[in-house]
Amino acid sequence: MSLDEYIRAMPKAELHVHLEGAVHPETLLELAADNGVSLPASDVEGLRRWYTFRDFDHFLAIYAMICGCLRRPEDFARAVYEYGRSMAEQNIRYAEVTFSPGTHILRTGGLAWHELLDAVNAGRTRAHDEFGVEMRWIPDIVRCNPDTALTVAEWAASEQSRAGGVVALGLGGPEVGYPPEWFAEAFALAHRHGLHSNPHAGETVGPESIWGALRALGAERIGHGVRAIEDPALLEHLVAQQVPLEVNPTSNLCLGVYPSYAAHPLKRLVEAGLLVTVNSDDPALFNTALVDEYRHAVEDCGLSLDELEEVALNAVRAAYLSPDEKTALLTEFEEAYARLRAEHGLEETPK
Ligand code: ADE
Numbered sequence: 001m002s003l004d005e006y007i008r009a010m011p012k013a014e015l016h017v018h019l020e021g022a023v024h025p026e027t028l029l030e031l032a033a034d035n036g037v038s039l040p041a042s043d044v045e046g047l048r049r050w051y052t053f054r055d056f057d058h059f060l061a062i063y064a065m066i067c068g069c070l071r072r073p074e075d076f077a078r079a080v081y082e083y084g085r086s087m088a089e090q091n092i093r094y095a096e097v098t099f100s101p102g103t104h105i106l107r108t109g110g111l112a113w114h115e116l117l118d119a120v121n122a123g124r125t126r127a128h129d130e131f132g133v134e135m136r137w138i139p140d141i142v143r144c145n146p147d148t149a150l151t152v153a154e155w156a157a158s159e160q161s162r163a164g165g166v167v168a169l170g171l172g173g174p175e176v177g178y179p180p181e182w183f184a185e186a187f188a189l190a191h192r193h194g195l196h197s198n199p200h201a202g203e204t205v206g207p208e209s210i211w212g213a214l215r216a217l218g219a220e221r222i223g224h225g226v227r228a229i230e231d232p233a234l235l236e237h238l239v240a241q242q243v244p245l246e247v248n249p250t251s252n253l254c255l256g257v258y259p260s261y262a263a264h265p266l267k268r269l270v271e272a273g274l275l276v277t278v279n280s281d282d283p284a285l286f287n288t289a290l291v292d293e294y295r296h297a298v299e300d301c302g303l304s305l306d307e308l309e310e311v312a313l314n315a316v317r318a319a320y321l322s323p324d325e326k327t328a329l330l331t332e333f334e335e336a337y338a339r340l341r342a343e344h345g346l347e348e349t350p351k
């Protein structure tokens with residue numbers, strides 16, 4: 001059994017994936033045509049070339065155009081359903097999926113929050129019924145629209161949202177120039193209503209952004225967080241508190257955070273004792289998938305098979321599930337890993 005086959009067969013969970021960044025290029029072309037949006041490319045090869053990001057701001061400009069192609073309830077339901085199909089193809093059993101309601105409702109316009117929530121839940125139900133996959137939602141505030149922060153937090157924190165699978169409030173978009181402290185009120189509101197705090201931090205800004213997310217937003221998990229590697233005191237704190245990091249290696253390469261997998265701190269973060277998870281972030285934009293990220297983690301970032309399995313189990317440990325749900329999933333995953341390794345005689349990292 002090759003490493004690829006083993007990784008595909010492992011049951012997995014994904015905690016950091018953006019719905020808009022998971023839309024397949026083929027689907028995006030259809031949605032753009034249906035909604036009368038003109039994109040700078042008219043075929044998949046052209047879109048792939050377009051997805052060459054000069055820097056983070058260039059990425060965000062492209063991201064905004066992609067968001068503009070999702071307009072009708074059925075567009076969102078389709079995006080969710082198709083990500084659910086991709087989960088099943090990769091044996092991802094559980095995912096916490098981020099999306100940006102402020103962009104869709106307040107910028108693109110047309111849908112109300114309850115319509116958007118119903119639409120993603122229609123896709124979720126269909127994917128669950130057809131593929132048996134489980135999803136939860138993390139609506140995020142986009143940092144460059146701070147005026148939308150409280151509104152997004154109110155949507156996410158409503159009773160209807162929590163009943164409809166919303167588990168946390170996220171914070172995405174440009175970190176440079178938009179520090180976590182600006183969003184403290186929105187995260188306090190979400191916290192009062194029982195939502196978890198799940199901001200991006202330590203991607204394009206260094207350790208001070210992670211400290212800010214912990215102190216001002218009560219961050220319970222950090223999206224990216226890789227730049228914690230620059231601050232020994234922060235590393236010590238994250239280890240002591242076992243604050244999970246959602247690491248996305250290929251995203252970091254595509255957006256210029258690190259020049260190569262060899263330079264990526266994944267292995268050092270694992271060795272330092274952090275609770276590290278590995279994720280795909282925007283799989284369609286970075287031409288990746290969770291199985292590819294797991295392969296890069298071993299082949300290019302140097303994790304052993306034992307370390308990879310711990311990283312995979314960490315996604316369950318760090319999930320916003322009940323203790324009973326986590327225990328059941330952890331037991332199932334651990335048994336599957338032991339069985340797969342025994343069946344295929346994988347004592348060591350396969351080549
Ligand atoms: N939105 C989608 N992907 C993102 C990333 N990598 N960082 C910040 N915001 C994002």
Ligand code: ZN
Nearest residue numbers: 018200223281
């Ligand atoms: Zn992200």
